[in-house]
Amino acid sequence: MTTTTDTFTGHKGLELEVPLLFEEGSYEKSGVDMPEPSGTSRLGDLCAEQPVELPAFAEPQAMRHFVRLSQKNYAIDMGIFPLGSCTMKHNPRLNERMARLPGFADVHPLQPVQTVQGALGLIHELQHWLCELTAMPAVAMSPKAGAHGELCGMMAIRAAIEAKGEGATRTKVLVPESAHGTNPATAAQCGFTVHKLPATEDGRVDLAAMTEKLSDEVAAIMVTNPNTCGLFERDIREMAEAVHEAGGYFYCDGANFNAIVGKVRPGDLGIDAMHINLHKTFSTPHGGGGPGSGPTVLSDALAPFAPVPAVVKSGESFEIIEQAEGDMEQAFGRMVAFHGQMGMFVRALSYMMSHGADGxxxxxxxxxxxxxxxxxxxxxxxxxxxxxxxxxxxxxxxxxxxxxxxxxxxxxxxxxxxxxxxxxxxxxxxxxxxxxxxxxxxxxxxxxxxxxxxxxxxxxxxxxxxxxxxxxxxxxxxxxxLDETKAARKPVLKWTPANPEAMAAE
Amino acid sequence: MRYLPLTDADRQSMLKTIGVETVDELFSDVPEGALNPALDLPDHMPEMEVERRLTRLSRQNHLGSDGPFFAGAGAYRHHVPATVDHIIQRSEFLTAYTPYQPEIAQGTLQYLFEFQTQVAALTGMEVANASMYDGSTATAEAALMARRITKRNKVVMAGGLHPHYAEVVRTNEELIDDKVLQAPATPGAGAVLDMIDDETSCVIVQSPDVFGFLRDLTEIAKKAHEHGALCVAVVTEAVSFGLLKSPGSQGADIVVAEGQSIGNALNFGGPYLGLFAAREKHIRHMPGRLCGETTDTEGRRGFVLTLSTREQHIRRDKATSNICTNSGLCALAFTVHMSLLGGHGLRKVAQLSHEAAVKTADALASVQGVEVLNDAFFNEFTICLPKNASDVTDVVAAKGIIAGVPGGRLWPGREETENLLIVAATELTTDEDITALKTALEEAL
Structure with a gap:
């Protein structure tokens, strides 16, 4: 039954409904022109007989499909995006242009090092900025996101503890209840048990109560500063001293570094490790959920355990250390294939240079x-x-x-x-x-x-x-x-032609 | 400062509203002496200056388009249609957050649903997640997932697994005191079958493997299942899905892949795109975000992030993974590129890449001293040189040719692999490129 407010198309002016690409694409054709293959095969018996059954658009259809879809999103370019702890700020387009320079985008991670001196030089320069802004001596560049940086920092802590022969006894990590869920998840992923760090009535870590919880079983505290209540941990120095005195380490969650960048350096406060979300503080785009980038700064005590690879300057040229040997003998391992989020590095450095120390x-x-x-x-x-x-x-x-x-x-x-x-x-x-x-x-x-x-x-x-x-x-x-309960009760995670629910929704 | 909209007058009036004299009063909790440190960094620069400096740095690199290019080993140089980059730069996609408010994020959610559908189809699996950081971290997550499912603590890896991937698995697993075994990295060897036993949580096999060899997973999956273990298939060249039998059809329980080569540039190693697919029965053990279909209060179809009770923001230390981002924009690039290709187009890209590799292999086989080690391969194969392949690669690079990835780069200091060169071709490889490589190798050997 239609009323005068219904339209025949289902669209409402600029608000356009979009079918799934599987419902409007063609299963016969392709939207990319290519030369005809000759048919040679040296695949043995692992060659598939048929193409994968996926539809295609001609270019104009693809453009319309995705542009229409895009118009269903809210974005920082449209208005204020006040997600606390997520830091949705303007993404300068200069950074996009720089990341797309062919000299950065069209370079293979395993090319001979003498052919990628500019790329390594950029990473080295970014390392300098990150170390200087945090007053930390070293930075591991490869973590792919904030949570991955947390993992890097906690792995370094674990390696340092093991090097001291305390791996079997130092098994506890103290985390405040206000922490991001990634903190306890990361600690657990490193084999630690997670214990609650008590808070004061004014929303900060309770130093006295924390000190009481410290012991030779505590590997580390994980504290966000400024914390997730938006407050600066005013006892942070004393917290660092206390945990160090107890033989543990201070992991600082750097998710909120944007509040103090250029004003306060975490290294001056006594921390041992901190990840930096380049997509928060240094405004690389969030892209609807990634890619992020989480370089992790490390103190002198943890620097020897940093993962491979690392970019180092040797005379006038740059090198990559890819294996745990020489200066990196104690490296705890490797977090990713290749060297980290180069595309994000370019954007972040472009952002930093644009702002400078004063900005x-x-x-x-x-x-x-x-x-x-x-x-x-x-x-x-x-x-x-x-x-x-x-x-x-x-x-x-x-x-x-x-x-x-x-x-x-x-x-x-x-x-x-x-x-x-x-x-x-x-x-x-x-x-x-x-x-x-x-x-x-x-x-x-x-x-x-x-x-x-x-x-x-x-x-x-x-x-x-x-x-x-x-x-x-x-x-x-x-x-x-939207009915989230229904989505979780009987998950439909892909389109299937015979799916009665999908049809009923049309 | 061009990115800061407040004027000094704004700042003064806002300070007054707040009831403080200076902005530093708002930083009064900062410990003594730690506020406003001197920084050894330059002050702000105009856009044109930043552009000048970064452009200069970028010119110190040899680009893929500068000459013949045969590097692969986990990152591949394919053509990406112009449409892809335009779409991913749309403000609404580029500058959106994770779709936690689904009513105003249907754009992101719908393409993630389309992405999951494409990945499931390509891998031959029942379900796929909304992507991971990259192929290597996806592989480590697959091992952790197998551990949760089987409650066992031993991972077995084939020798042909990309050494970086193997190291990432090892780093993550050894952290929790699991045993990680790998067969020797020898081209063409298949020792992994004998390593599977009743303690094995999963066997991780890459195909095409790092040397370009194609692995029939059927036997391995069968043996894994006989021992109650899972078979994890790894693919580092997603274009191969267009032409090869899917890992799902060969019995894999989890399929992980590097999706970079569809829609994404080389970017010197990142950001890339981890693909992660599994059997439906294992859904609740999967890491990462999942997008699911539902309806709104008016009965219209819509999409939401779902099964988030697996995730860190709900489960905290009991979560399936600490991951809280996917590789959203890279997944969009993949989805757009795939939507232009379709199954037919992807098969064509795959076939053209394969044919270019066949031509390259045949050309190099005729070079004195060069031995091609693979009979069957997709778009990548390994040659053995009479001398250190890293040295040869350097000599050839000086002539503007990227010859491939030498064994010394992937296994530094390991003698058995130092004369090996892994050579990849794609649809971008021309006959002239192949001739140039052949000539350069003849001169270098």
Missing amino acids: LRKVAEDSVLNANYVRVRLAEEMTQGYPGTCMHEALFSDRWLKDTGVGTLDFAKAMIDEGFHPMTMYFPLVVSGAMLIEPTETESKASLDEFCDSLLGLARAAKAGEKERFTQAPRYAPRTR
């Missing part, structure tokens, strides 16, 4: 300024997670929503109707119904004001009992709320 410091300052501005403005209606100023992100609880019948999730979905991407929800776990807002330094004051005005308006509406505005949201997105 990076301004990045930290403006991100903290913007977050505090948002914090103060929203505190008019919303409850802060912890009192006082914050760093680069402002944390709110859901206490102010009590008795409104509106939850954090509903509030977030109503933000979508206002034209914003929601903030991080229900993280960190230490605050009820957490809302973590990170505006970043690339938002203008006008953008922040529009955002705050809108959230304050929503907050007042929630308190005034306009429940449907929230529970029915989003109303103006390409889809209304």
Whole structure:
């Protein structure tokens, strides 16, 4: 039954429905022109008789399919993307252009080293920037993402402990409850057991309680600084001293390094290892979920255990050490094939050179300024997670929503109707119904004001009992709320022609 | 500073709203003496200056397009249609986050669903995830997954597994005190079958292997299953899926691959794209993100990230993996390129690459002192030279030819492999390239 608001196509103006490529592509043809093969075969009996059954588009169809799809995404280029702890800032397009220079993009990782001196020189230069900005003596470049960098740091810690003959006894890692889930997962992946690091009432690590938990069984503490509540760990030096005195190491999660880049150097605070998410602090694009890049800086105590490969300067030229030998004899192993995320390295260095030491410091300052501005403005209606100023992100609880019948999730979905991407929800776990807002330094004051005005308006509406505005949201997105329970109960992870559910949904 | 929108007047008025005098008051928790360190780094630069400096660095590299090019061993130089790069640079794809708000991320979610469908079809498997960092880390994750499924602690690897992949597996497994065994890296040898026993969690076999040999997985999978172990198939050249029998059809339980060669540039080693596919019954043991189909409140089809109870942000130290990113944009490049190729197009790319490799092998076989070790191969094969292949590669590189990947690069300091040269060809390889390589080798030997 159609009504006058329904369209015959299913499209609604600029909002265009997109079938799956398997439903509109051709199984007969290809959208790429190539010369005709001669038919020679030296494959033996492992040659498949038929092509894989996958459809193709002609180029115009492909363009339309993916452009239409793209229009169903929210993106930082469209508006504020205040995901706390994720750091969605502007991605300068110069960085894209630089990464696509053929001299970086069209180079094979195993070419003779004398043919890739520019690529190695770039990595070496980036190493210098990262070490200088963190006051750390060494950096492992190969980790492919933040969590991979965590793994690198914890593997180095494990190797250092084993080198001291304490592998069998130092098995505990202390992690605050507010930590990213990757921290405990990483520690577990390294064979450690995970124990809770107590917190103070003002959202920081409880130094006295932590010291009590330290022993000769503790391998390391894993602490994010600034932490996931957006607060600087003011006892960080004392924490480092205490863990070192107990014979353990300090892994610092560098996810929030963007709040202090150029202002504070983690190496000056006594940490032993920290990964740097190039896609956060140095603005390589998030790309809808990767690729990331997670170079990991290491202290003098951990540097000997860094993984292969490593780029080193020898006289006027650069070399790659690919095996655990010589200076790298104690390397804990290898994390990836080849040398890491070169494409991200180029983007990050381009970003760093553009900002320089002075600009990076301004990045930290403006991100903290913007977050505090948002914090103060929203505190008019919303409850802060912890009192006082914050760093680069402002944390709110859901206490102010009590008795409104509106939850954090509903509030977030109503933000979508206002034209914003929601903030991080229900993280960190230490605050009820957490809302973590990170505006970043690339938002203008006008953008922040529009955002705050809108959230304050929503907050007042929630308190005034306009429940449907929230529970029915989003109303103006390409889809209304999606049934996640159904997706998990009977997972459909690919298209199949005879899938009755897929057909029923059409 | 061109990327910072605040004016000084904005900053002053915002500080006033916050109720502090200076921005450094907001940093008052920073320990004494640690604020505002002097940095030995230059100040900001205009766009044109950054461009000038980086361009200069980039010119110090020899490009794939500068001359004949035969390097492979896990990274391949194929043609990527212009459409691919245009699509992945769309703001809505490039500057989006992980699709945690599915109502405004259907673009990303739908292409991930399409990607998973393509990967499942190519590998011959039932399910695939939304991608991993790269082929090597995907291989290590496969070993960890097999460990969870079989509850055993011994990994067996074929000698033909790419040495970097083997090292990554070893690094991850030995960390938790598992046993990792590898057959000797000898071209054409198949010792792995005898190493599978009742303690084995999985056997990891690459085909085409690092020397270019094609491995029939059927026997290996059969033996693995007889012993209650899993068969993990590794593919480092995804284009081979277009022409070879799929690992799934040969009995593999998990298939991992490097997807770079479809849609993605060489990029000096990264970012790349890990493909990960498995049997449906093992879904809940899989690492990484999964995109699944569902409906919205109006009954319309839509997509969400699903089965996230496996993942670190929910399960924390009990998660299947610590991974929290995939290789989203590289997966998009793969999906777009595959959507242009289709099954027929991919087969053609694969066939052209194969034919170029056959021509290359035949040309090199006629060079005095060169022995081609492979009878059957896809687009890569190994030759044995009468002298150190690294030296030869260097000499030939000085003439503008990238001859392949020498054994000394993959197994530094190992005598048995130092005279071997692994040579790859693709649809981009021309007859002139082949003649140039042949001539250069004749001169160098």
